[in-house]
Amino acid sequence: xxxxxxxxxxxxxxxxxxxxxxxxxxxxxxxxxxxxxxxxxxxxxxxxxxxxxxxxxxxxxxxxxxxxxxxxxxxxxxxxxxxxxxxxxxxxxxxxxxxxxxxxxxxxxxxxxxxxxxxxxxxxxxxxxxxxxxxxxxxxxxxxxxxxxxxxxxxxxxxxxxxxxxxxxxxxxxxxxxxxxxxxxxxxxxxxxxxxxxxxxxxxxxxxxxxxxxxxxxxxxxxxxxxxxxxxxxxxxxxxxxxxxxxxxxxxxxxxxxxxxxxxxxxxxxxxxxxxxxxxxxxxxxxxxxxxxxxxxxxxxxxxxxxxxxxxxxxxxxxxxxxxxxxxxxxxxxxxxxxxxxxxxxxxxxxxxxxxxxxxxxxxxxxxxxxxxxxxxxxxxxxxxxxxxxxxx
Amino acid sequence: xxxxxxxxxxxxxxxxxxxxxxxxxxxxxxxxxxxxxxxxxxxxxxxxxxxxxxxxxxxxxxxxxxxxxxxxxxxxxxxxxxxxxxxxxxxxxxxxxxxxxxxxxxxxxxxxxxxxxxxxxxxxxxxxxxx
Amino acid sequence: xxxxxxxxxxxxxxxxxxxxxxxxxxxxxxxxxxxxxxxxxxxxxxxxxxxxxxxxxxxxxxxxxxxxxxxxxxxxxxxxxxxxxxxxxxxxxxxxxxxxxxxxxxxxxxxxxxxxxxxxxxxxxxxxxxxxxxxxxxxxxxxxxxxxxxxxxxxxxxxxxxxxxxxxxxxxxxxxxxxxxxxxxxxxxxxxxxxxxxxxxxxxxxxxxxxxxxxxxxxxxxxxxxxxxxxxxxxxxxxxxxxxxxxxxxxxxxxxxxxxxxxxxxxxxxxxxxxxxxxxxxx
Numbered sequence: 048x049x050x051x052x053x054x055x056x057x058x059x060x061x062x063x064x065x066x067x068x069x070x071x072x073x074x075x076x077x078x079x080x081x082x083x084x085x086x087x088x089x090x091x092x093x094x095x096x097x098x099x100x101x102x103x104x105x106x107x108x109x110x111x112x113x114x115x116x117x118x119x120x121x122x123x124x125x126x127x128x129x130x131x132x133x134x135x136x137x138x139x140x141x142x143x144x145x146x147x148x149x150x151x152x153x154x155x156x157x158x159x160x161x162x163x164x165x166x167x168x169x170x171x172x173x174x175x176x177x178x179x180x181x182x183x184x185x186x187x188x189x190x191x192x193x194x195x196x197x198x199x200x201x202x203x204x205x206x207x208x209x210x211x212x213x214x215x216x217x218x219x220x221x222x223x224x225x226x227x228x229x230x231x232x233x234x235x236x237x238x239x240x241x242x243x244x245x246x247x248x249x250x251x252x253x254x255x256x257x258x259x260x261x262x263x264x265x266x267x268x269x270x271x272x273x274x275x276x277x278x279x280x281x282x283x284x285x286x287x288x289x290x291x292x293x294x295x296x297x298x299x300x301x302x303x304x305x306x307x308x309x310x311x312x313x314x315x316x317x318x319x320x321x322x323x324x325x326x327x328x329x330x331x332x333x334x335x336x337x338x339x340x341x342x343x344x345x346x347x348x349x350x351x352x353x354x355x356x357x358x359x360x361x362x363x364x365x366x367x368x369x370x371x372x373x374x375x376x377x378x379x380x381x382x383x384x385x386x387x388x389x390x391x392x393x394x395x396x397x398x399x400x401x402x403x404x405x406x407x408x409x410x411x412x413x414x415x416x417x418x419x420x421x422x423x424x425x426x427x428x429x430x431x432x433x434x435x436x437x438x439x440x
Numbered sequence: 441x442x443x444x445x446x447x448x449x450x451x452x453x454x455x456x457x458x459x460x461x462x463x464x465x466x467x468x469x470x471x472x473x474x475x476x477x478x479x480x481x482x483x484x485x486x487x488x489x490x491x492x493x494x495x496x497x498x499x500x501x502x503x504x505x506x507x508x509x510x511x512x513x514x515x516x517x518x519x520x521x522x523x524x525x526x527x528x529x530x531x532x533x534x535x536x537x538x539x540x541x542x543x544x545x546x547x548x549x550x551x552x553x554x555x556x557x558x559x560x561x562x563x564x565x566x567x568x569x570x571x
Numbered sequence: 572x573x574x575x576x577x578x579x580x581x582x583x584x585x586x587x588x589x590x591x592x593x594x595x596x597x598x599x600x601x602x603x604x605x606x607x608x609x610x611x612x613x614x615x616x617x618x619x620x621x622x623x624x625x626x627x628x629x630x631x632x633x634x635x636x637x638x639x640x641x642x643x644x645x646x647x648x649x650x651x652x653x654x655x656x657x658x659x660x661x662x663x664x665x666x667x668x669x670x671x672x673x674x675x676x677x678x679x680x681x682x683x684x685x686x687x688x689x690x691x692x693x694x695x696x697x698x699x700x701x702x703x704x705x706x707x708x709x710x711x712x713x714x715x716x717x718x719x720x721x722x723x724x725x726x727x728x729x730x731x732x733x734x735x736x737x738x739x740x741x742x743x744x745x746x747x748x749x750x751x752x753x754x755x756x757x758x759x760x761x762x763x764x765x766x767x768x769x770x771x772x773x774x775x776x777x778x779x780x781x782x783x784x785x786x787x788x789x790x791x792x793x794x795x796x797x798x799x800x801x802x803x804x805x806x807x808x809x810x811x812x813x814x815x816x817x818x819x820x821x822x823x824x825x826x827x828x829x830x831x832x833x834x835x836x837x838x839x840x841x842x843x844x845x846x847x848x849x850x851x852x853x854x
Contacts, residue, residue: 084785085743086760091672095748095758155743155758155786162723162742173722173746234716234844235752312689328684394754395685395707399671507737510729512799528779556784557738559776 048199051431052424058270059427066420073413076406077152085155088407093399094390098383098411099153103146105255105382106418107226108248110142110183112256114219115286121212127278130433131260134275136191137425138260139219143184145418152410172229179222186215191425199432223248230389238316238389241304247297251377253290257283258374263426265367273430280366284358291351291373295344298380316388319398324391326398333398336387339379347376473547476539483518484533496552499526527558535561635732636711636793637821637849638807639831644815644853646703651815652680655706655806659791662805664782666763666772675757677791678806680704686852689841700854706806709734709755709791710840710848717747717756726788732821732849733793743786752844756790759783793818821849 055063080087090097116135119125151157168174190212197204227245234240261283264275305313318324321341323334350372357365392398403411484491486498502524505511514521515529523529534540537560545552645652659665659678666675684691686705711734717726718734725740726747748756762785763772773782783789794804802808807816819828831837837851 084759084761086673086785090760092674092748092757093754095745150744153744155745155788156741159723159740159742162725162740166723166740168722168724170719171722171746172720173744177722229746230749233720233750233752234846235841236749389749394752395681396688397685503739507735507739508727508729510731510795510799512796527781553784557781559778559781561778 048196048428048432051428054431055427059423063420063423066416066423069416070413070420073410073416076409076413079406080152080410081157085153087404089401089403091399091401093393093397094387094401096153096386096390097401098403098407099149101382101386102411102414103149103153104226104248104386105378106142106145106149107180107223108252108377108381109256109259110139110146111219111223111249111252112254112259113139113142113187114216115253115257115290116260116283117212117219118216119282122216125282127276127282130273131264131275131279131283133191133195133429133433134260134264134426135256136187136194136215137429138256138263138422139187140184140191140425141418141421142256143180143187143222144421145414146180147184148414148417149411152414172225172232175225176222176229179218179225183215183218183222186211186218190215195429195432198436201436220249223252230385235394236389237310237312239385241301243297243300247294247301248381250290250293250297251381254287254294255374255377255381257287257290258370258377261287261370262367262374263422265363265370267426267430268363271430272434277361281358284354284366287370287373288351288354291347291354291377294377294380295347295351315392315396319391320384320388324398333391333400335400335402336384340384343376343379343384346372347380350376473543475543476536478533478535478540481518481533485515485517485522499530499554502526502529526554527560531561537561633730633732633822635713635821635849636798636818637732637828637851638793638804639817639828639835639837639851639853640706641815641817641853642703642705644810644813645706646699648813648815651810651813652704652706655809655816656680658805658809661775662777663780663792664763664773664777665789666782667774668761668772669767669770673760675759675763675789677757677789678706678708681707683854687838687840689843690838703854705852707753707755707840708806708850709793710753710846710850711791711793713847713849714845716750716752716844716846720746720750722746729795731795731798733795733798734790735792735795736787736789738781738783738787738789741787743788745788747788752841752846753848756788758788759785761785 088097088099113135116128117132120128120132151160154160163174163177190208193208194204224245227248230236230239231241231244261280264273264280267273268275302317305317315324319333320336321344323332323337325332350369353365353369353372357363357369387401391400491498506524512524515524516522522532531537537555541560656678660667660676663677665677668674682704683700686707711732713732715726715728715734718728721727722744723740723742725737725742727735727737729735743758745758748758763782764776765772776782794802794806797804803818807818810816817828817831819826821828821832823829831853832851835853837853839848839851842848
């Protein structure tokens with residue numbers, strides 16, 4: 048089946064080469080970071096996690112978001128999702144692979160990463176995160192590959208995969224829940240210390256994951272003969288729309304709790320993210336994330352509005368635009384604000400702002416390119432198989 | 441078999457390349473490294489043969505005992521007590537890292553990261569020179 | 572064999588396995604529980620336990636080291652705090668990178684607002700307290716969030732209640748730094764043995780103690796290696812006869828520190844978080 052990825056037109060190869068180029072840049076940047084240490088990034092004593100861990104957090108969401116494409120088909124026998132479940136599973140594979148790469152990029156001693164297994168520590172949430180992430184990767188590789196391979200051979204998938212498919216559904220919820228638990232179980236980090244963090248993560252995941260898939264599906268609709276179908280598209284709009292609305296509802300709950308209770312610790316980070324936080328000792332205002340966070344809110348609401356309009360108008364362009372808006376909005380919210388904001392102010396109520404370095408951005412781009420490379424190859428295989436089957440059928 | 445013409449020569453080239461190191465060094469006389477032994481000390485904390493083979497294991501055991509279990513009691517060798525410590529124990533007698541540790545490690549192509557943190561006697565001076 | 576018999580055997584087999592495994596598993600859990608409670612109460616204990624004569628939590632066993640820092644004495648002895656920091660940082664080869672981003676510190680000074688952010692009152696701003704500097708360091712909590720977070724047990728609580736760092740095992744994930752509510756931990760963002768413009772980050776390497784390598788977390792160790800030998804931590808030693816710092820066993824009612832805690836009103840940093848710090852302040 049892999050040979051399907053070796054046959055493609057000029058556009059396909061140009062895209063693959065482009066991705067490989069960015070991966071190359073990422074590798075060079077990583078060598079720089081490896082030789083110098085993590086000081087090559089913009090992280091500091093006060094902001095100890097930067098863009099790597101925030102990308103990791105966001106991408107766990109994208110991986111979990113694949114659930115929204117698998118669940119209706121396998122659990123509710125919703126036949127119109129028959130063409131996209133495999134895309135959901137393959138997207139999850141790429142997203143989890145990116146997550147693992149971001150973790151590796153963030154380790155100060157990557158050569159000792161296996162210490163997590165040699166010295167298992169069940170009281171650490173990272174221990175569980177390792178288990179659920181590698182488990183989810185395994186489940187999606189098995190389910191996705193076996194189901195597609197059966198289709199390739201023109202037979203129904205074997206019975207033994209069924210349990211794995213069913214396990215993968217709650218497992219998707221677990222990966223994002225455990226990732227939220229990394230943050231929300233830490234005393235003294237008020238911004239993260241909220242029981243609603245896991246639900247908030249899941250809501251944004253169930254919107255962002257399908258959004259990415261939708262954009263890719265619309266691109267494929269243009270460039271290949273593969274069309275997921277109007278019915279599936281419309282259903283996805285419902286899923287994305289409601290999940291995105293839920294995300295903002297949860298965000299609203301956070302804002303209410305902070306500003307109605309007016310407990311300083313609860314307001315500080317929200318102040319920093321949305322309005323700018325003043326250091327009372329010096330009078331300086333820190334607000335480097337404010338434009339991003341405000342853009343996130345505006346883009347999120349605009350996207351939600353437009354996505355329902357696009358369905359009414361049956362406009363693919365508008366649909367793509369609204370999906371991009373929502374995806375970027377949630378990427379800012381979770382892939383920037385959530386992790387970086389949690390460190391401002393620090394435990395001594397001092398403020399340090401974080402700016403990523405070029406090396407850091409290079410590695411980040413390289414890992415994203417790796418993810419897109421995996422998606423490209425896997426999707427190429429999937430749609431080749433699907434299109435071939437339909438031709439013979 | 442498909443592509444017999446390329447696969448078999450390819451395999452042969454691969455095997456030859458892999459075995460090159462053996463051909464190249466066959467029959468050559470290679471001398472074992474000579475380590476400089478500490479002057480004035482007769483006995484180590486363990487028999488010489490054990491130390492030759494398993495000093496790294498002993499160091500790992502000491503490391504865990506000292507840091508993790510708080511067992512900092514001293515060890516005895518030839519009637520003298522030593523600290524369970526690389527830089528304050530072993531290097532008390534084996535004062536020359538280059539002529540004791542490195543000679544063998546380099547010969548065997550092993551590069552332990554002990555010295556990324558631990559300070560060998562006089563190494564602080566060597567470090568200063570390097571800077 | 573008919574299906575009902577097969578089913579019966581299956582269930583019997585599974586319950587046998589479970590029956591053998593469960594008690595030992597339960598046992599393990601219980602043991603852990605017991606250990607946790609003797610460690611100072613775990614999650615259930617009240618954070619206000621520091622008022623009790625025994626120091627911390629219920630049924631203390633073994634040693635539990637703690638420290639009292641008399642901020643008033645430090646205020647009255649200018650330069651004393653700097654002496655303590657110097658003693659600590661030179662012995663433990665703590666590098667000075669000359670910038671805030673790479674900064675590593677085990678013991679340092681901050682104003683009241685930063686040391687006790689939740690204790691600040693809007694109107695009570697007496698000049699003395701707000702003019703004072705407070706030495707802060709690792710609190711060696713009874714219920715340490717960093718130990719809970721560490722995925723490799725590289726940071727752990729030893730038998731004397733000291734929170735230790737095993738630099739050999741640390742993978743540099745910095746989860747402990749996110750977990751610590753006191754900002755007590757530092758990370759080696761770059762090689763501490765390097766230098767800039769010919770000035771080494773570690774001015775003079777102390778051959779008695781290792782340096783660190785890049786990519787690991789470090790922090791105050793309450794001088795565990797000295798304490799084990801019956802010595803006082805270096806910072807305490809540096810205060811000399813001023814009694815600005817008192818170090819000792821909180822579980823021993825006759826220790827000097829227990830006497831001080833009994834006689835004086837002290838505060839801890841962020842006690843409401845339930846971490847139960849072992850560092851106390853006289854203000």
